[in-house]
Amino acid sequence: MMESEGIAGIEQFDSPGKGRGLRVSRAYGVGELLFSCPAYSYVLSVNERGFICEQCFTRKKGLAKCGKCKKAFYCNVNCQKKNWPMHKLECHAMCAFGENWCPSETVRLVARIIARLRHQRERSPSEKLLSLRDMESHMEDMDNEKRELNEAHIAGLHHFYSKHLDFPDHQALLTLFSQVHCNGFTVEDEELSNLGLAIFPDIALLNHSCCPNVIVTYRGINAEVRAVQEISQGQEIYTSYIDLLYPTEDRIERLRDVYYFSCDCKECSTKSMDKQKLKVRKLSDEISQKEIRDMLLEMCELSIDKMSTVFDDSNIYILHMMYQAMGICIFNEDYDGGVRYGEKVMKPYTVLYPAYSLNIASMYLKMGRLYMALDKKSTGINAFQKALAIMEVVYGKDHAYVTELKQEIRGE
Incomplete structure (x- = not known):
């Protein structure tokens, strides 16, 4: 694979006590776009089918449906053609399984990641700073419940996708599901409704703070990182991984359970809002x-x-x-x-x-x-x-x- 090309104004560094992180090489004002990242892979929520285009995540009336499975909907023929390499993994299976086709969004996303990895020869526009293969998995931190969930996901992957996909070995699958568990993003609309699940490798480098200075939003299948505080040159960029409404103890419990760390930000240290x-x-x-x-x-x-x-x-x-x-x-x-x-x-x-x-x-x-x-x-x-x-x-x-x-x- 080719070397990463980087992002103007953003640099990767070793954040003290946090591992990899991102910081700015120039100042940014409130509302300013730091960078955007196209989804490496993504799936539309089954609940949104018929309302949102499977390819570009545009919400509109009068979407055209796939002639074969009648389950996927698109803005136009162009969107349908672009989406076919991913949709074909599901199209035949949905026809074959009928009402019994029910893989989880996580399984659907991993199937698409595997399909893309099989044919990828160089870093994608989603991997300017971090390749998907290098994302953190926290395999060693997982408890038995999460290990069992991963095994269930792998069983679902084999059940629904074995006819149309060649799988890597079992250990590679465990790693990939663990990476998605830690780094997957729920794509949301302006009312915070769940539209689907996606992977954005470069944005996975952002560390967490309960006092974030950036926010991640979505424009179709692209994630955008914008400043919500003034950010000085050399300052680390922090987003929030969780809902900030809850008190410190609840937030820390959630961070430990899903992301395997405790936050030491100002709010967690002072508990000023608790x-x-x-x-x-x-x-x-x-x-x-x-x-x-x-x-x-x-x-x-x-x-x-x-x-x-x-x-x-x-x-x-x-x-x-x-x-x-x-x-x-x-x-x-x-x-x-x-x-x-x-x-x-x-x-x-x-x-x-x-x-x-x-x-x-x-x-x-x-x-x-x-x-x-x-x-x-x-x-x-x-x-x-x-x-x-x-x-x-x-x-x-x-x-x-x-x-x-x-x-x-x-x-x-």
């Missing part, structure tokens, strides 16, 4: 962390009204319940109820999440659309404009999501 995230109303006796956790175990059986006698509205566990209630209201077309819960969620979100957060932007979008459905146009426009201010930073001003939202604001 008090608010776990805030309780004043009680006659001091309530312990164990009592809070015992109460949370019963969350599914408690109503929000009952919980609110104990938890403050900014407590992240009741926020989670209210967010779920908002979703149920929207599903049931109870838009007044959706607004009621959404407004309770919105204020704490703007305090607990970083300023340029996709979680905040998606909430403003949802609220704007609810207000519009209730003929509260000026309130809806105001919510859209707040979403737009964040989206222009995290997606860039020329992104399709930004353009579409501007059209929505203008009533087009």
Whole structure:
């Protein structure tokens, strides 16, 4: 394979205590694009079929379906032809298995990676800094449960793809599934809905911080890295691997479970937001962390009204319940109820999440659309404009999501 060509303004280095990392060789301002990376391989979620093009991930009406399997949809013939080398791995199998065709997204993605590796002779545009083969696997850190999951994935791969794919040896498959487990990205839209799963080797070099200075967003099948803080020359680039709403103990547990490390960022060291995230109303006796956790175990059986006698509205566990209630209201077309819960969620979100957060932007979008459905146009426009201010930073001003939202604001 040819040597890596690098990315202007970005350099790989050994980050103290973190292994490989990326830093900037010049300063970047808020909203500035540091670099983009096309997906090395990707799969569209089965739930999105018929709504999004399998090749370019464009959401549009009137997509044309594959004439053979009738399950894959495309913008046009050009997209269909480009996607055929990957779709053919599934097309025949879907026809053969019918309703019994049910590999996981991870299995589907690994099948496509294997197919691409078989024919790859030089580094792809997704590997300017790191080749896919050199991604971290953490094989030695896996517990028995994860090892068993990998074995189940391998069995699924053989079951659904053996007729159309030559597999590497068992150990190579274990390594590849482990790499995907640690480095796979869930591709999301502007409302953070899951569109599919992808691998971006260069972006896998970004280290984690609960105080990130960049955010990763998606433009079709390309991932983009944009600054959400001012970044000085020589400074390391950090993204967040996890949802930042949760308190330090929960975040660290999640990072250890999936990525095998503990975070030592400023927020994890100071736990400055934990008090608010776990805030309780004043009680006659001091309530312990164990009592809070015992109460949370019963969350599914408690109503929000009952919980609110104990938890403050900014407590992240009741926020989670209210967010779920908002979703149920929207599903049931109870838009007044959706607004009621959404407004309770919105204020704490703007305090607990970083300023340029996709979680905040998606909430403003949802609220704007609810207000519009209730003929509260000026309130809806105001919510859209707040979403737009964040989206222009995290997606860039020329992104399709930004353009579409501007059209929505203008009533087009």
